[in-house]
Amino acid sequence: MKNWLSPKSMTGIALIAIALIVLPHVVGMGGQAWVRILNFAILYVFLALGLNIVVGFAGLLDLGYIAFYAVGAYCWALLASPHFGLHFPVWAILPIGALMACVFGVLLGSPTLKLRGDYLAIVTLGFGEIIRIFLNNLNSPVNITNGPQGITLIDPVKIGDFSFAGTSQVFGMTMTGPEKYYYLLVALALLVIIINVRLQHSRIGRAWQAIREDEIAAKAVGINTRNIKLLAFAMGASFGGIAGGIFSAMQGFVSPESFSLIESIMVLAMVVLGGMGHIPGVILGAVLLTFLPEVLRYAVTPVQMALFGKILVDPESLRMLVFGLALVLVMRFKPAGLWPSPERSRELSEKPVEAVK
Amino acid sequence: MDIFLQQIINGLVQGSIYALVALGYTMVYGIMGLINFAHGEVVMIGALISITVTSTLAAAGMPLGLAGLFGLVAAMLTCMALGWSLERIAYRPLRGSPRLTPLITAIGMSIVLQNLAMIFWGRNYMTFPPLLPKVNFEFAGTHFTLVQVVIVLLSAALMAGLVFLVYRTKLGMAMRATAQNPAVASLMGVNINRVIASAFVIGSALAAVAGVMVGSYYEIAHYQMGFMLGLKAFTAAVLGGIGNLAGAMAGGILLGIIEALGAGYIGDFTGGFLGSHYQDIFAFIVLIVVLMFKPSGLFGEKTGDRA
Amino acid sequence: MQAKLSVVALSVAAAFALSACGQKDAPAPVAAPAAPEAKPEIVVKLGHVAPMTGPQAHLGKDNESGALLAVEELNAQGLEIGGAKVKFQLVSEDDQADPKQGTIVAQKLIDAKVNGVVGHLNSGTTIPASKLYFDAGLPQVSPSATNPKYTQQGFKTAFRVMANDIQQGKVLGEFAAKQGVKTVAIIDDRTAYGQGLADEFRKAAEAAGLKVVANEYTNDKATDFKAILTKIKSTKAELVFYGGMDAQGGPLVKQMKDLGIKAKFLGGDGVCTPEFMKLGGPAADGEYCSLPGVPLEQLAKGPEFKSKFEAKFGYQIQLYAPNAYDAVMVIADSMKRAGSVEPAAYLPEIAKTKLEGVSGNIEFDQFGDLTSGAITVYQYQGGALNYVETLGGAPAAPAAPVEEKK
Incomplete structure (x- = not known):
């Protein structure tokens, strides 16, 4: 961290920056759909990083994380659409969404503080379902969420007169909607990553780690485990809330069916597959799991045609099959994830560990 | 009153099925502390296998009752093999890895099984041949069918059998020993691998029976039928105290009755503000409330740092 | 297969064939009127979106089959639009009935430069996708999204060939x-x-x-x-x-x-x-x-459609296949009248559609909903x-x- 400004790391940063800037244009050669998928990937990076705080840092298994995403999405949808006739500016809604998600995080966190492991998992799962069912049903007696019909015509992200939807000229360059969102998302993602890295190495981060390793010991050394756990839920939830807001704006439409249990499981799979508690690993997991099904979608048909001369199995079912198998195989051969943190892979390796310098 | 009684019957039947599936979760969890997320899919495979076998045999001229019996046996055998291979392929190599790892494998297996089933059996809902004659009973204004009676009785019998197995046989003793302390149990000459495998096999056989019961009760089966059922059964197991056989049974039946009464009466209690659209919430709310006061479920013992 | 064309469509097509040279974006500038024999072939890609996986997959397949039947019939007719021979091609996508996939798939179709979209099946994916199609100026005819909101958003590219809820x-x-x-x-x-x-x-x-x-x-x-x-x-x-x-x-x-x-x-x-x-x-x-709509048996083309469908695919029509078929026909018919396969050119013609489809009479109101909306x-x-x-x-x-x- 100290030598951030050394020439070597500066070149590294510059290279990454250039790669990030060029990426949508490279990917976009295959069509704007890929930029859109890229955007969803970054959105999932958001979610995975948020969940990583809860699961990876603090070791609290949360199966209902998508609820916070839903809260953020509905916050945006209600505050910036014709549904209530409100059109708040972005700098107001995003913090409100994050705050609301944060409140819900604490709401979920407080009754579950005493629970551990699998009990926590099922309660959080239930919480996620409760939120979704409420969103789905709060159209009567008072219409708040418009029920299963969802909310349409949600405002895109707008800064002043500059809208992120549709194609427009930026600095003399033609940029499509997905490309503009990409840059916005990358900027936000970088911010989230920096916050995450700083958190991990802070007092709070170490406290989370202590709770993860041994809660009783953590309490004994004077960590206020209740507050620190609640903080993990709150922080994780607010990242989910921000992601939800952007999702809402990008889609222009939200309905409760976007926030089903399988989404929570997907995000958890990203965190675990990538490498719990290790920020680069989690990012990798999110990007990989967003792209894998899409790549398979393209690959399955041609491969079958080449092998058998006809399509034996629907590409769609095979795609999910391969996805499931990938989860099993990665866990089997790299149980700490694809890119685990160094400490964790040391813990798992069976060879005696040399003392850390 | 007859309506109330009817709701209790509805809940009891549904709850018996939950309980039977919950036993599979709780057995595996009790012994090795693992949520076998793919257990619901085993139920589904059981239902689909029995449909295929039963209707093939029935089409070949065998009497439906006998064909159904063959279907049930085939489903049980297939599911036992499936349970055994699940443990071998997906869970055994992962023993001793971080807690979440086998959970993800289980989710992966669940996806794999669902999609395999879809490739084999297609996407459409399948109708289950009526294994039992359609007999309707009427009692004190309530209606129930022969299938419902059989489901409740059969579940009770199977649960009793399982309790006998766990508390009265050598294998059961080995299971309990493994659950308490695998290392010590293995020092005492218990073959841990075999015990765990048998827990999977027995749980899967129960799942197969549950699958056939669900199938013949609703007369439909589908490659996605296992997921929600598994989730509810898992909730039931946690409600009763996961790892505890009696708890799973009580949790299952309780959950069934809570759902039925919730759907039936919540609207009246809240003046129409909440209705049966919140049906799926009651189970979770009861669960959360119970766990707030009894963090290891209704019948769960203190497992210390285990859970 | 017996190819039938209504007189209206034929004559309109003929009339527009003459004006084809005025058409801007025709991919084949070797205009037809001069040399009617050497007909260049334009490939018209129509997107089709429905869930092909998940619990509604059987309905998705049904829609796809309906659309496919329409495309094959159109190709068998040897249709000419703006003087060029046209070959329709169905680009089928799976939105898994998931709104997120719905927009990705919509973007994919826009990238693939399809000339029109038949779909989506569910309202939940049709609505978010409709915004993308509107921004891209791409006509969208849904065979089965019945949520009233779909056409109430004010997108002039959004149509449906089914009565709404x-x-x-x-x-x-x-x-x-x-x-x-x-x-x-x-x-x-x-x-x-x-x-x-x-x-x-x-x-x-x-x-x-x-x-x-x-x-x-x-x-x-x-x-x-x-x-x-x-x-x-x-x-x-x-x-x-x-x-x-x-x-x-x-x-x-x-x-x-x-x-x-x-x-x-x-x-x-x-x-x-x-x-x-x-x-x-x-x-x-x-x-x-x-x-x-009106029962297939009571419509001129209904029984024929039913028997053709069952002969070709070997199973009964599930639900919306006739509507998916009609959705393709609406697009093709508008293209004929516009004498162009370009979205911008034929979009205004969709609104003027007067077509007798296999699912009933098709005319649109100012929102893009069916005016008749008959229910049987x-x-x-x-x-x-x-x-x-x-x-x-x-x-x-x-x-x-x-x-x-x-």
Whole structure:
């Protein structure tokens, strides 16, 4: 961290920056759909990083994380659409969404503080379902969420007169909607990553780690485990809330069916597959799991045609099959994830560990 | 009153099925502390296998009752093999890895099984041949069918059998020993691998029976039928105290009755503000409330740092 | 295969063939009028989107088959648009009934420069996708998204060839009132479709003087309905209306009978399927459901379509295949009249569509909804749907006025 400004790391940063800037244009050669998928990937990076705080840092298994995403999405949808006739500016809604998600995080966190492991998992799962069912049903007696019909015509992200939807000229360059969102998302993602890295190495981060390793010991050394756990839920939830807001704006439409249990499981799979508690690993997991099904979608048909001369199995079912198998195989051969943190892979390796310098 | 009684019957039947599936979760969890997320899919495979076998045999001229019996046996055998291979392929190599790892494998297996089933059996809902004659009973204004009676009785019998197995046989003793302390149990000459495998096999056989019961009760089966059922059964197991056989049974039946009464009466209690659209919430709310006061479920013992 | 073309379409096509040179973006500038023999071939890509995986996959496949049949017929006709021979090609995508996939797939079709879109199947994916198509100026004709909001967003690219939930719910409410019942119970599955339909039914039923004695709910994954049905039994409702799909409706009607409920059952198009009758078995007999449009048998092209479909794909039409077929035909017909396959050129023509489709007469109002919105009520009888009556909208059109063999 100290030598951030050394020439070597500066070149590294510059290279990454250039790669990030060029990426949508490279990917976009295959069509704007890929930029859109890229955007969803970054959105999932958001979610995975948020969940990583809860699961990876603090070791609290949360199966209902998508609820916070839903809260953020509905916050945006209600505050910036014709549904209530409100059109708040972005700098107001995003913090409100994050705050609301944060409140819900604490709401979920407080009754579950005493629970551990699998009990926590099922309660959080239930919480996620409760939120979704409420969103789905709060159209009567008072219409708040418009029920299963969802909310349409949600405002895109707008800064002043500059809208992120549709194609427009930026600095003399033609940029499509997905490309503009990409840059916005990358900027936000970088911010989230920096916050995450700083958190991990802070007092709070170490406290989370202590709770993860041994809660009783953590309490004994004077960590206020209740507050620190609640903080993990709150922080994780607010990242989910921000992601939800952007999702809402990008889609222009939200309905409760976007926030089903399988989404929570997907995000958890990203965190675990990538490498719990290790920020680069989690990012990798999110990007990989967003792209894998899409790549398979393209690959399955041609491969079958080449092998058998006809399509034996629907590409769609095979795609999910391969996805499931990938989860099993990665866990089997790299149980700490694809890119685990160094400490964790040391813990798992069976060879005696040399003392850390 | 007859309506109330009817709701209790509805809940009891549904709850018996939950309980039977919950036993599979709780057995595996009790012994090795693992949520076998793919257990619901085993139920589904059981239902689909029995449909295929039963209707093939029935089409070949065998009497439906006998064909159904063959279907049930085939489903049980297939599911036992499936349970055994699940443990071998997906869970055994992962023993001793971080807690979440086998959970993800289980989710992966669940996806794999669902999609395999879809490739084999297609996407459409399948109708289950009526294994039992359609007999309707009427009692004190309530209606129930022969299938419902059989489901409740059969579940009770199977649960009793399982309790006998766990508390009265050598294998059961080995299971309990493994659950308490695998290392010590293995020092005492218990073959841990075999015990765990048998827990999977027995749980899967129960799942197969549950699958056939669900199938013949609703007369439909589908490659996605296992997921929600598994989730509810898992909730039931946690409600009763996961790892505890009696708890799973009580949790299952309780959950069934809570759902039925919730759907039936919540609207009246809240003046129409909440209705049966919140049906799926009651189970979770009861669960959360119970766990707030009894963090290891209704019948769960203190497992210390285990859970 | 016998190729038929209505006179109107033919003459319009001929008229526009002459003006083809004025057309800007034709991919084949070797204009036809000069050398009619050397016809260049344009490939017209039509996007089709429906869930091909998941619980509604059978409906997705059904839609795709309908659209495919239309495309093959159009190709067999050797259609000419703007003087060039046109070959239609269906680009099929799976949106998994997931709104997020819905927009990705929509973007994919826009990237693939398709000339028009047939889809999506579900309202939940159709609505978010419609914004993308609108921004891209791409005409979208949904065969089966019935949520009124889809066309109320003010997107001039959005059309549907099916009556929406308002139209259908209203007709069903009026039909219920005519059945001599006084009290109804309403169940919906809390999906956009089921809830929308049930709400409209409720309004219409109350307006017609019926008393709604119970509002109950289930979900689109449920298999057990005994609890809510028991509740309904206690209210002594004389008719149970279900807003939802066949996979739940079939077991639901069965469980009604198991509980000894004597009330009639009525449902919308989601349960008016062979699947429903398969799952409901004898319990479905004598109950009612409705389908948008006019029965295939009563339309000039209907029986022909049905037999062609079954001959080609080897299974019965599930639900919306005729609408998907018509959606393709609407697009092709508008292209013919516009003499162009370019979205910008033929989009205005869609709004002026006057087509006699296999699912009924197709004309659009200013929102892109069907003006007629005829709804037909059927009764289940021994595994078949028996025609009861056609309500709402314009009466069934007589057979096509003039037809010419080609």
